[in-house]
Amino acid sequence: MSSISVSTTVNGDPVDFVCTPDESLLDALRNRMGLTGAKEGCGTGDCGACSVTLNGRLVCSCLVLAAEAEGAEIATVEGMAGPEGLHPLQRAFIDHAALQCGVCTPGILVAAKALLERNPDPSDEEVRYWLAGNLCRCTGYDKIVRAVQAAAAEMRSA
Amino acid sequence: MRYEKPQTVADAARLLTAEKGITRVLGGGTDVLVQLKAGMVEPDLIVDIKALPGIRAIVAEAGGFRIGAAVSNAQLGEDAAVRAMWPGVVEAAGLIGSTQVQGRATMAGNLCNASPAGDAVPALVAAGAVARVAGPGAARDVPVEAIPAGPGKTTLKRGEFITSILLPARPAKSGDAYLRFIPRTEMDIAVASAAVSLTLNDHGVITAARVALGAVAPTVRLVDDAAAAIIGTKLHDDALAALAAACSAACAPIDDKRGTIEFRTEVAGVLAKRAARIAYTRAGGQA
Numbered sequence: 001m002s003s004i005s006v007s008t009t010v011n012g013d014p015v016d017f018v019c020t021p022d023e024s025l026l027d028a029l030r031n032r033m034g035l036t037g038a039k040e041g042c043g044t045g046d047c048g049a050c051s052v053t054l055n056g057r058l059v060c061s062c063l064v065l066a067a068e069a070e071g072a073e074i075a076t077v078e079g080m081a082g083p084e085g086l087h088p089l090q091r092a093f094i095d096h097a098a099l100q101c102g103v104c105t106p107g108i109l110v111a112a113k114a115l116l117e118r119n120p121d122p123s124d125e126e127v128r129y130w131l132a133g134n135l136c137r138c139t140g141y142d143k144i145v146r147a148v149q150a151a152a153a154e155m156r157s158a
Numbered sequence: 159m160r161y162e163k164p165q166t167v168a169d170a171a172r173l174l175t176a177e178k179g180i181t182r183v184l185g186g187g188t189d190v191l192v193q194l195k196a197g198m199v200e201p202d203l204i205v206d207i208k209a210l211p212g213i214r215a216i217v218a219e220a221g222g223f224r225i226g227a228a229v230s231n232a233q234l235g236e237d238a239a240v241r242a243m244w245p246g247v248v249e250a251a252g253l254i255g256s257t258q259v260q261g262r263a264t265m266a267g268n269l270c271n272a273s274p275a276g277d278a279v280p281a282l283v284a285a286g287a288v289a290r291v292a293g294p295g296a297a298r299d300v301p302v303e304a305i306p307a308g309p310g311k312t313t314l315k316r317g318e319f320i321t322s323i324l325l326p327a328r329p330a331k332s333g334d335a336y337l338r339f340i341p342r343t344e345m346d347i348a349v350a351s352a353a354v355s356l357t358l359n360d361h362g363v364i365t366a367a368r369v370a371l372g373a374v375a376p377t378v379r380l381v382d383d384a385a386a387a388i389i390g391t392k393l394h395d396d397a398l399a400a401l402a403a404a405c406s407a408a409c410a411p412i413d414d415k416r417g418t419i420e421f422r423t424e425v426a427g428v429l430a431k432r433a434a435r436i437a438y439t440r441a442g443g444q445a
């Protein structure tokens with residue numbers, strides 16, 4: 001299979017990589033760029049552990065071809081913390097014990113950030129619907145919803 | 159496998175026509191990538207249509223809206239004007255998958271994947287939507303119900319693909335709605351579904367209607383008898399009963415772990431009644 005060279009932007013930095021035509025963006029992020037935050041839970045769009053944003057839209061990176069990243073802007077969990085430290089969502093997840101094994105956490109953080117950018121004051125129901133494609137086997141979701149709401153409140157008052 | 163991202167419709171058609179092996183058009187990829195991963199298909203060529211001019215645009219046309227084939231359902235749902243005119247279509251597309259899937263999945267992909275349970279398809283059929291098909295020859299317009307040929311099969315010919323779907327203009331006092339039955343509240347495949355689009359006169363009498371059913375036959379069904387059962391009525395109980403009976407009579411479902419033949423046949427009628435009531439209220443009728 002021939003290889004394709006791709007020029008893209010990841011978390012604001014220009015990145016060039018080479019991939020095969022059938023390679024997923026998730027595999028390219030993990031294996032070519034060393035960004036292992038996004039996880040493969042299922043590889044078929046069901047679990048959301050691979051969530052990233054592509055040109056500002058939340059997507060499953062397992063359902064995007066790496067070649068489609070050409071000229072695109074990608075954001076992953078690795079870009080969430082700023083120079084001043086963790087993102088409010090990341091801190092809230094720690095404070096509320098909204099993670100156990102942590103496999104789902106990067107995807108949920110990226111998804112929750114995308115939600116709060118669109119809707120800074122969501123209801124619990126809106127949080128649950130938005131995150132319906134992010135499966136967690138450990139926490140039971142309640143703490144996740146509470147952590148998202150705590151971060152949202154903090155970000156609104158900032 | 160080769161991956162190509164042509165910049166013109168003519169180039170896309172040329173690539174698809176010239177390839178001797180298996181080809182796949184790539185829209186949002188939410189079916190294509192799952193099928194690749196499962197080894198269900200091993201294409202020789204993938205043609206990504208997302209760089210074609212206008213393919214991601216929603217444009218007002220002739221009183222309706224032309225929806226580019228690569229418009230994601232998330233983008234569609236954010237368009238207040240389309241939502242106001244065709245709420246049932248927008249809601250149906252909005253039911254597909256998670257937030258992540260919504261960011262990528264398209265109505266054209268839902269139509270061309272040709273699953274009998276595709277959620278956008280019954281609503282598009284009820285709406286009288288028309289697909290614009292490009293290919294090696296001149297572009298042609300095809301009613302959406304003529305695209306699926308059976309599970310996973312379409313009537314599109316070699317080298318052909320959809321560039322846009324037209325949601326037509328509609329008279330005042332019109333409404334549409336789509337409902338599906340799934341065992342969960344999110345992220346599941348329809349066991350049965352129904353879409354209704356209708357228009358009323360000033361007295362609340364239905365003057366035109368289209369009724370379509372999903373997941374109860376090899377393809378989505380446009381049920382003329384069901385529409386006939388409510389045209390000329392104010393959607394009273396006897397009209398609703400006739401609508402449900404006509405829908406159940408049009409069902410030829412499969413029996414599987416998701417639902418039995420009897421269950422699907424009954425539920426399709428119930429969903430059609432409920433969808434008709436919602437459409438009627440949206441059209442301004444007093445139900």
Ligand SMILES: Cc1cc2nc3c(=O)[nH]c(=O)nc-3n(C[C@H](O)[C@H](O)[C@H](O)COP(=O)(O)OP(=O)(O)OC[C@H]3O[C@@H](n4cnc5c(N)ncnc54)[C@H](O)[C@@H]3O)c2cc1C
Binds near residue numbers: 191263266318
């Ligand atoms: C987690 C998950 C949940 C899902 N939930 C639902 C659901 O609730 N309801 C539902 O109906 N579906 C569901 N799906 C299936 C899928 O998301 C939909 O069918 C979607 O609409 C496909 O659109 P797409 O743009 O991603 O299609 P693609 O994957 O790009 O394409 C699908 C098929 O159509 C062809 N195609 C695409 N665009 C064109 C075109 N313009 N012209 C010609 N052929 C074309 C492709 O070659 C392919 O055969 C789900 C999928 C996932 C992964």
Ligand code: FES
Binds near residue numbers: 040045046048062
């Ligand atoms: S790995 Fe992508 S959704 Fe599960």
Ligand code: FES
Binds near residue numbers: 099101138
């Ligand atoms: S913390 Fe283990 S899957 Fe969510």
